[in-house]
Amino acid sequence: MEKIIIEGVEIELTPPDNIDVKWVGNNFVKDQLKASWLKVHPNDLPLNPRLIGKPGVGKTTLACAVAMEMQKPFWIFQATMDTRPEDLLITPVISSEGKIKYVASGIVTAMIKGGVAVLDEGNRMGEKSWASLAPLLDHRRYIESIILGIKIKAHDDFRFVTTMNEDASTFEVPEYIQSRLQPSIYIDFADADEEAEILTANIPFAPPEVINYVVKFLQRAHFEDEPFSIRDGINITRLILKLAYQKNYLDLNKKNQKLKEKQLIELMHIAVQNILGDEALRYLD
Secondary structure, eight states: OOEEEETTEEEEOOOOOOOOOOOOSOHHHHHHHHHHHOOOSTTOOOOOOEEEESTTSSHHHHHHHHHHHTTOOEEEEEOOTTOOHHHHSEEEEEOTTSOEEEEEOHHHHHHHHTOEEEEETGGGSOHHHHHHHGGGGSTTOEEEETTTTEEEEOOTTOEEEEEEEOSTTOOOOOHHHHTTSOOEEEOOOOOHHHHHHHHHHHOTTSOHHHHHHHHHHHHHHHHTTOOOOHHHHHHHHHHHHHHHHHTTSOOTTSTTOOOOHHHHHHHHHHHHHHHHOGGGGGGOO
């Protein structure tokens, strides 16, 4: 583990996330995020955008993919209703030698290293936790650790983004925090061509007829305002292929493998039922 000394205190840093992701689809939202993080003058400051949309539309993927394109390491911090201020900043833990050591969160490590902090599902945590990030998200760009009694200034290359789901299990973010989280970038369901491209990028060995059938199902569900996402589509596609392999319908290690229509309908029905439930079956052919 990498360590750093700040104001005489040794702090252990958190390793960055090592996920190979690629954004496929709507480049407009990608360009918006990139623009938010730009500095166009030595006295300029990057913005702290929030990515908003239904679960599973690719908000976290977008943030990580843009960080990779900008050649920045990134750290994902998963927010929950139990997230405490010290979880977001620096946490004291007992080492194997029985001594207290101080561990920086992914957010603080990104601040120190000049990387990207992705606060995932930020509207699941309460105001007290958000308050600990307030000075980081304005012109001050620092955090204050009450536990250590020190302030840590963010590196010039540090960038921040939070994702927020649109569902009933989230908290209202305080106004003084909302004003710091700008711009709001909305990510909607992809159109049919984009969903086919995303599925193919994630499961390149899937036969085209499977991809097309799953996309048609998702598009019907989107039209009826169902919350089924491309993440659900990926899981449905993977389960179809596993079932096809199990039933000896397909050998994906051979070229030009194709499911018969009857087999595809059978497996699609099973996959949708197991992943999304009986109510979702009405969107099948």
